[in-house]
Amino acid sequence: MSLIKFNRNRLPWLIGDITSWMDTDDFFEDDFFTKKTSMPAMNVKDNDDHFEIELAVPGFSKEEIDVTVADDILSVSASKKEEDAEEKENYSRKEFSYKSFERTLQIPPTVNQKQEVSANYQDGILKLTLQKNKEIKAPQKRKIEIA
Secondary structure, eight states, rough: OOOOOOOGGGGGHHHHHHHHHOTTTTTTTOOHHHHHOOOOOOEEEESSSSEEEEEOOOOGGGEEEEEETTTTEEEEEOOOOOOOHHHHHHHOOOOOOEEEEEEEEEEEEEETTTTTTTTEEOOOOOOEEEOOOOOSSSEEEEEEEEO
């Protein structure tokens, strides 16, 4: 059994854009290569004393990644420049693309913003560690009975 990706762009009546559907220049291209914006996949681990955030950002160097914290907002962004025209001349097909992204997260009040955020980038995975305040406890979870 094989999985086939469903592409809504090939059905213009679902999105109401018949004019772009009639333009067949990119009819056979996959959405994977043509997305205008991309968001890196993210994992968030809630440990007892810290949060650990992992972002999948392969293809970037650590110098191209920018991490900032301001006003309860954690922002991670990266950008990569296009190659020069001289470097493209020998290719018969070129699918590598260099894009940028920006992902922002609101920091919960349990995070200690006075402590540094530690960041580590290895094998395409950016790991951020945010320490929690020891004084502020997260609300306790309680079980809700269903009637």
